[in-house]
Amino acid sequence: MVADQLSLVFGALADPTRRAILHRLTEGDATVAELAAPFAMSQPAISRHLKVLETAGLISRTRRATARLSHLEAEPLREVTTWLTRYQRFWDESHERLDTLLAALQGNDDRGDAVQAQGDDHA
Amino acid sequence: MVADQLSLVFGALADPTRRAILHRLTEGDATVAELAAPFAMSQPAISRHLKVLETAGLISRTRRATARLSHLEAEPLREVTTWLTRYQRFWDESHERLDTLLAALQGNDDRGDAVQAQGDDHA
Numbered sequence: 001m002v003a004d005q006l007s008l009v010f011g012a013l014a015d016p017t018r019r020a021i022l023h024r025l026t027e028g029d030a031t032v033a034e035l036a037a038p039f040a041m042s043q044p045a046i047s048r049h050l051k052v053l054e055t056a057g058l059i060s061r062t063r064r065a066t067a068r069l070s071h072l073e074a075e076p077l078r079e080v081t082t083w084l085t086r087y088q089r090f091w092d093e094s095h096e097r098l099d100t101l102l103a104a105l106q107g108n109d110d111r112g113d114a115v116q117a118q119g120d121d122h123a
Numbered sequence: 124m125v126a127d128q129l130s131l132v133f134g135a136l137a138d139p140t141r142r143a144i145l146h147r148l149t150e151g152d153a154t155v156a157e158l159a160a161p162f163a164m165s166q167p168a169i170s171r172h173l174k175v176l177e178t179a180g181l182i183s184r185t186r187r188a189t190a191r192l193s194h195l196e197a198e199p200l201r202e203v204t205t206w207l208t209r210y211q212r213f214w215d216e217s218h219e220r221l222d223t224l225l226a227a228l229q230g231n232d233d234r235g236d237a238v239q240a241q242g243d244d245h246a
Contacts, residue, residue: 004139006139006142007137007138007139008137010133010134010136010137011133011134011137013133014130014131014133014134014137015130016127016129016130019129022210023209026209026210026213072210072213074210074213074214075214077207077210077213077214078210078211078214080207081204081207081208081211082227084200084203084204084207085204085227085228086146086149087145087149087195087197087200087201088201088204088228090149090195090197090200091197091198091200091201104205104208104211105208105211105228
């Protein structure tokens with residue numbers, strides 16, 4: 001993921017409506033009308049949010065009869081998560097709650113060597 | 124973390140200069156002049172970026188003699204990472220490269236049950 005793409009993904013996520021749209025799409029593909037329903041927002045306004053998400057690579061859109069379906073594309077979220085791991089040791093310094101994160105990631109609660117002392121080397 | 128705070132953090136990360144500043148701060152606290160040095164950017168411009176990072180909770184600032192030192196605060200990055208894990212199963216569907224992520228997070232390469240079939244339940 002190039003730097004500008006990373007900025008596009010973070011920018012797309014910096015809006016509660018767009019995050020809610022992504023969450024809705026975890027339940028399955030949806031039309032603009034279906035996505036607009038839970039919000040006090042016009043379909044054109046939702047369409048503008050969808051365009052931002054599409055540009056960031058977070059959704060793809062296909063046609064079904066007369067409707068356009070939006071589909072969640074989670075790959076950029078994986079890449080963003082990988083980017084965030086470089087800061088892991090800094091939150092380890094003040095918290096030991098990585099247990100919770102790893103448990104959520106793995107679906108179990110065993111772990112190895114998570115808490116590291118501070119140091120000047122960087123990944 | 125409330126929804127608006129999440130938007131502030133994602134918004135702060137949606138800029139390559141601000142991400143570079145955070146990366147610089149992984150090496151230690153720094154003054155505005157030190158942070159500005161690698162960039163073709165004025166100190167006031169850097170200060171504006173620092174204000175965005177501070178508002179998002181990603182840095183804190185303290186005085187040392189006449190200079191203000193910026194310090195990385197990684198806790199919001201941990202919270203953002205936790206938020207992203209809800210999408211993990213969607214990137215698992217198309218990729219088995221979670222190995223890489225978990226290895227980076229854990230510093231080892233063993234893993235348990237990562238790849239799940241698709242389903243309609245959501246976390």
